[in-house]
Amino acid sequence: MSMSLILRRVGVGSFHRILSVKYNFKFLYTHKMSEKPVEYTHTNGIESKTPFLIGVAGGTASGKSTVCQRIMEKLGQQQKEHTERRVVCISQDSFYRTLTTAERMRAERGQFNFDHPDAFDDKKLLAVLKDILAGKKVEVPEYDYISNSIHPHHSHTIYPADVVLIEGILVFYFPEVRELFHMKLFVDTDSDTRLARRVPRDIMERGRDLEQVLNQYMNFVKPAFEEFCLPTKKFADVIIPRGADNVVAIDLIVQHISEYLKRSPAEKSQLQYIGASSTPGSPQRAGQAGRPH
Numbered sequence: 001m002s003m004s005l006i007l008r009r010v011g012v013g014s015f016h017r018i019l020s021v022k023y024n025f026k027f028l029y030t031h032k033m034s035e036k037p038v039e040y041t042h043t044n045g046i047e048s049k050t051p052f053l054i055g056v057a058g059g060t061a062s063g064k065s066t067v068c069q070r071i072m073e074k075l076g077q078q079q080k081e082h083t084e085r086r087v088v089c090i091s092q093d094s095f096y097r098t099l100t101t102a103e104r105m106r107a108e109r110g111q112f113n114f115d116h117p118d119a120f121d122d123k124k125l126l127a128v129l130k131d132i133l134a135g136k137k138v139e140v141p142e143y144d145y146i147s148n149s150i151h152p153h154h155s156h157t158i159y160p161a162d163v164v165l166i167e168g169i170l171v172f173y174f175p176e177v178r179e180l181f182h183m184k185l186f187v188d189t190d191s192d193t194r195l196a197r198r199v200p201r202d203i204m205e206r207g208r209d210l211e212q213v214l215n216q217y218m219n220f221v222k223p224a225f226e227e228f229c230l231p232t233k234k235f236a237d238v239i240i241p242r243g244a245d246n247v248v249a250i251d252l253i254v255q256h257i258s259e260y261l262k263r264s265p266a267e268k269s270q271l272q273y274i275g276a277s278s279t280p281g282s283p284q285r286a287g288q289a290g291r292p293h
Ligand SMILES: Nc1ncnc2c1ncn2[C@@H]1O[C@H](COP(=O)(O)OP(=O)(O)O)[C@@H](O)[C@H]1O
Pocket: 058, 059, 060, 061, 062, 063, 064, 065, 066, 067, 197, 198, 201, 243, 244, 245
């Protein structure tokens, strides 16, 4: 079913309560001949395809990972071997930069700002995404929230896939990274709910105590969300209110990805080109104002 048909069936008014879709989302369904040739890359002499890159942003504990997990499950990808997956997911947290000794000591006391763009190695993230777009197999580090550093021995091999999801609080913050996405989702969950989820998660899974979690939230997480993350909502093509609770929105996105997966390589290339060219802030859109958040 095409997106316009879905819009007609659901009704535009109710559709907007399910998720917010910017006008450029529909461009993904526009069948128009592109002047750009079909793009194939070659790795070790093997022809590989450029994956469809989906950025998933949103505040801490908004449900970004859970939304990505649901998408993967509904597409039947979780049960598959990693080498067989057509849809894969990466976390921006794997690209936190290595801290200096002084920063590490501050981090142990909950006094380091992990929500500031400077906490990330955006150049490394950009390089890895470019390799993924070139159809290469990449190694993505595993982040350890207890030691506040990249795990020295664990990493994930990301094999070439058709669709790659990248989730993180600031995936739309860095312009060069943002412009690589063919589709951008923003998980929009109310801040009380996010705090209520973050507290138990950080205590149970990230080795923190209540006082540390609340201090970090008030001193760094909340102000940085307002300064750096929330303003990037305007770049999203699709806004998902209530995160993983929004089954209808997730189903629509899953349906979009399923349709994409069924297409021929030439059609995929066409959709990637159209999707990327409608990215706010990209050269093709220079001068057009983004929707205010
Ligand atoms: N819809 C939901 N209902 C209840 N708990 C949820 C829901 N979505 C996420 N959670 C929980 O909230 C916490 C944060 O979710 P997560 O998906 O990791 O968020 P993010 O990736 O945005 O930080 C996790 O413990 C997760 O299990």
